[in-house]
Amino acid sequence: MKLSRWWAPAVVVVVMLLAAPVGQAAGWWSTSGRTQVVAQQLSVDDVKGWMTIQQAADGLGIPSQTLIDALGPQAAGLAPSTAFKDVEATVDGFELSTFRDRLRELVADQSAAAGPSATPE
């Protein structure tokens, strides 16, 4: 069967144009992994490259200066509003995946400093 030459591009263009609205209607469409950071409700694994040092500090319940210090001497001039993805440009060899281990230590230290909490029997 011979079809009009316009069919193939028309089908592809319509399907691609419908993808976003259909995805939105179905609740599948999201173009960002960014979420609201709630104070002291963040786990270390949830720290993402788009987060600023301040957001991570708030979420983990650690002072932002402690985080900057943990990044090393090269990070001394960084502002708390710097996103982790931009830290790479300032701190040689910085990778968020390896920095998470340091964050775990800081969170543990912070919990220990806050004192032992009562455990239910």
Place this chain on the structure above:
Amino acid sequence: MSIDERAVRRRPTKAQQRKGRIRNTLLARRLTQLGFAVVIIVAAVRHQLEPTAGTSASVDALCPFGAMETLITWLTTGTLISRIHPSNLVLGGALLIATLLAGNPFCGWICPLGSVQDLLWRLGRWLHLPELKVPTRLDKQLRWGRYVVLALVICFSVSTAKLWFADYDPYLAILGLDWLFNPGGMAVAGIITAAVVLVGSSLVNRLWCRYLCPLGGVLSVLSRFSFLRIRRNENACTDCTLCDRPCPVGLQVSTAAPAVSADCIGCLDCVATCPSKGR
């Protein structure tokens, strides 16, 4: 002059009809390409102007190839690699459906990187740059490059769990607009790849699509199973080979037997050019 003679004179000749067909097809394709390119450029500008707000999509998030990059990680762990979002999966799924239904006009009509290459090819001709003819045998071998790039991208995306290709991706380097808003933030490898694509595609039509595009490799495989494919009508074909000349990816449409190669990007230039409606 009688009324009949005037009516005959006004009726377009076959050559005029063919010219009109070529013009209309090209116009429709250029307008569609422009529309999609504008969408991507607007998204890139918005993302550059409000990088930390998280309200505007990055050009990464609007690329269906992201679905391929995260597919294995998603199927095995249920998570997405970094910088890939559900929108990539939605667009990838839509492209899968579209390609199985209608072949691969995505590359010819929608992909903004393809549009940039078309523009540079036209610019190259306007500037009278030489047109590099890749020998047929070498051309066939170089086309495997798309699958090599695809294998590398999938392998490193799975092993690093991040958007490994981002540093090399000419789509991101050119259309992400870092070169305009944040030149210092661009990866050196991305600048080199973008330069090769920009210069190369003014000398070889659709250089990236022909030899290196990993998404093109995937779509080429999927196109083999599509319902709609351009087919050469052997009974109507006069072997004039006019259809070979406009093909942006250098396919020999005149020898198709009968379906055109799966590397076809569905631009329809060959169909519009055919003087005897042989396809």
